[in-house]
Amino acid sequence: xxxxxxxxxxxxxxxxxxxxxxxxxxxxxxxxxxxxxxxxxxxxxxxxxxxxxxxxxxxxxxxxxxxxxxxxxxxxxxxxxxxxxxxxxxxxxxxxxxxxxxxxxxxxxxxxxxxxxxxxxxxxxxxxxxxxxxxxxxxxxxxxxxxxxxxxxxxxxxxxxxxxxxxxxxxxxxxxxxxxxxxxxxxxxxxxxxxxxxxxxxxxxxxxxxxxxxxxxxxxxxxxxxxxxxxx
Ligand code: HPA
Numbered sequence: 001x002x003x004x005x006x007x008x009x010x011x012x013x014x015x016x017x018x019x020x021x022x023x024x025x026x027x028x029x030x031x032x033x034x035x036x037x038x039x040x041x042x043x044x045x046x047x048x049x050x051x052x053x054x055x056x057x058x059x060x061x062x063x064x065x066x067x068x069x070x071x072x073x074x075x076x077x078x079x080x081x082x083x084x085x086x087x088x089x090x091x092x093x094x095x096x097x098x099x100x101x102x103x104x105x106x107x108x109x110x111x112x113x114x115x116x117x118x119x120x121x122x123x124x125x126x127x128x129x130x131x132x133x134x135x136x137x138x139x140x141x142x143x144x145x146x147x148x149x150x151x152x153x154x155x156x157x158x159x160x161x162x163x164x165x166x167x168x169x170x171x172x173x174x175x176x177x178x179x180x181x182x183x184x185x186x187x188x189x190x191x192x193x194x195x196x197x198x199x200x201x202x203x204x205x206x207x208x209x210x211x212x213x214x215x216x217x218x219x220x221x222x223x224x225x226x227x228x229x230x231x232x
Pocket of ligand 1: 090091143156159178179180203204206
């Protein structure tokens with residue numbers, strides 16, 4: 001039984017791509033999958049299954065933040081036997097030189113998740129991508145001539161914060177960008193014996209204040225999705 005996903009086990013693929021926005025899940029399913037079928041609309045958090053190059057793949061909205069994502073990832077893995085959970089999302093760069101549209105493969109995710117600290121009784125777990133998925137994504141990108149950056153990112157539960165120096169330490173330690181889901185995705189994938197990877201597109205630069213135009217967004221999201229879909 002699943003509280004938040006109203007589907008039968010057979011309706012969801014072993015590989016699930018997870019955009020935060022449920023309407024992006026719909027867009028991805030309608031534009032990239034063959035014969036997509038919607039299997040979930042509980043709370044409007046749309047999920048679809050179709051095929052890509054003959055392989056069954058699902059796309060499920062995760063919502064924003066680690067609280068929301070953890071509900072869907074827990075249910076997908078524990079309730080539906082999902083093996084690969086692949087986030088396809090956006091992030092705000094904190095390194096000045098990072099351009100809008102840059103695709104990042106998150107090797108690891110630092111963060112401020114209280115739930116993570118709670119799981120590990122106050123100690124700091126290093127939430128990391130599954131290496132095989134990461135390597136495969138890297139090779140796919142290379143073959144498709146999509147330039148990716150690999151590195152540590154930061155997942156936060158607070159989008160709004162009034163500390164102007166908030167990211168200084170993280171910039172100094174080579175953290176590339178900030179988003180709101182990957183730390184928990186990686187922890188849960190490890191904990192529940194699945195494989196996790198976050199593929200991110202820079203939608204804004206928090207330091208320079210630059211943000212993407214809608215055309216930039218469309219094109220670079222397509223790069224990210226191509227990598228994710230090939231992984232299925
Ligand atoms: N903060 C957190 N998450 C984000 C951002 C940001 O600036 N941009 C895209 N995802």
